[in-house]
Amino acid sequence: MHIEVRNLNKHFGDFHAVKDVSFEIEKGHLIGLLGPSGGGKTSILRMLAGLEDLDSGEIRFHGELVNGLPPQERGIGFVFQNYALFKHMSVFDNIAFGLNVKKMPKAKVKDRVMELVELTGLKGFEKRYPHQLSGGQRQRVAFARALAPEPQLLLLDEPFAAIDAKIRQELRTWLRDLIERVGITSIFVTHDQDEAIEVADEIMVINQGRVEQKGTPWDIYKEPKTPFVASFIGESTVIENAAELKGFEEVGKHGGTRALIRPEYIEVGHKHEFILASATEQGFVKHLHFRGSEWLVEVEVGAHKLITYRSLEKETLKIGEEVSVLVHRAYLFNDDRSWIMENKLKDDPMPMMI
Template identity: 65%
Template sequence: MYIEVKQLVKTFGDYTASDNVSFGIEKGRLIGLLGPSGGGKTTILRMLAGLETPDSGDIFIDGKRVNDVPAQRRGIGFVFQSYALFRHMTVFDNIAFGLTIQKRSKRDIKARVTELIELTGLKGLERRYPNQLSGGQRQRVAFARALAPEPHLLLLDEPFAAIDAKVRKELRSWLRATIERIGITTIFVTHDQEEAVEVADEIMIINEGRLEQKGSPVDIYKNPHTPFVAGFIGESSQLDNPASLKGFEDELPDAKAIIRPEFVEIGRPGEITTPLAAESGVVRGVFFRGSSWQIEAQIGSKSVSAYRSLEKAPLKAGDEVLVLIHRLYLFNDKQSRIVENAMKSDPMPYSI
């Protein structure tokens, strides 16, 4: 492994930001640290960078223990959420800053900065100052500045948080393509699931200072290891007493269930493929989601939701419907698993 973290612990007073966290990252991978705000993601990133000192545990980069190595000697590029550009410096000088500190020759600095300006799409902006740039352009300058000293590892702390939604989406695609082109090992912090799924090779779910799960976006989505991951990834709702539902009567009678809209069909009687496995329900809400409707329905005391194609006849609040639950994520204090509706003969494919 290129990066190895072993039993990393960091506390701030009564708050545990990193609780015996261990993981390994292969060289060249693009990793997303995903989780709720305050879960410990940025603290882990800052310990890797040398900006925070762990209370215990070890950090290895390329086989070398770096706990006592100063941040400036770890060979790491860091991009802050706030960009942290020097306001009195031009784009060229901001990118050149780290090279100047390294006392590179003017010729080398010019060649490297010119290369990065081309790479990051900043040509023609070299003489502008940060206040003359858009948010997306400033982020590209911060990215180029972090890459200028040719680091071995790149760390990004919520790199798109301060950018509007349209530009953020464009920059995500640009970032992934650029990092693939360079081949640098990269870890970025985000609380945006869509961002993590779109950009990362692997995701690490961090919650309350603990690593809940590590894996590819598809693996984590399809096979959550903990109730937190099942509830955090994608849209979901929690149901009590799932054993009262058709097709799930024999499953963990003391369990609770997490259910996602794509696990459910809601429709009129003639539209449901296996009506004998469906529950009777009433539509409580209909919401337009752009490419589909999101339908909320009541089954007795339980509430579930599902997506409905715009091509189908619309439903409205108060309509009586059938609700077919294809699968549930069940959990209790001892175990958790995904189960299929036992009354259905054909499994429903995942939709991601």
């Protein structure tokens, strides 16, 4: 299903929850609506489903206006974060529910349910009840029930929120594979950026009722279009006056320019680990956090605190140690624009590892 949304608005009393939102989604794509709580993600999802009335705007499925259609006539499957399974029904009956409402012949219902039981890895659990299943299994039942009527669009409202971390990680991969096999257009809401990056074909970053940016996970991470996107995706530190950093002095002519610096933009080493370069700052290690495959290093450079990574293959730094710090690039922004800038001094001469 191809989806087109134009100038969507929604108020709850005096609160403007969704502000003139427009976007398109290609058939078969898996889209993540990512953003902080209260940003408008779920409101958008519920308006697409017909569970919430819109104040103004248009929603079109395959070019046809669906604003006035009730949920059951939109060809949508909906998965809620709390599963919303019928406690008194078995796995089989939960999955069959929508098919029975449509009065499908019993033989076809059985064939469709068993097909989905196989597809979702629930074979052998058909006669069990929700209280006899794990959280991950209950969520698989919810997916199967949503897919049973063969919807053209699958909507998921924070589908992994009620599941523990280990199972959540497994279900992300499972969901990605499932949707690719089924080939259904899907939209899921999340505030977990790792979840969105891992699962989605494209991400829409939603903040304060507006779409800040839409693109592939890589594009959004590599080329954020707004300061909010840059600060929300990935770990970062904001420097209020970018001109205070070596190699970025020229931005001083752009009044009020701030620098957002990601950990991978920074290199840190022992005091004499770099051949002297005009771009190298001196700092002190404040904290070290073991991350399994690397160290997360918090370093103080003058009045600024930066975070970066250091490989386990390199000699371990010590808390309080004086270190050399090289900021390779920064995401700069002021009231007028935003852009990524390389350190102007780092190649004069090129800093090299000893």
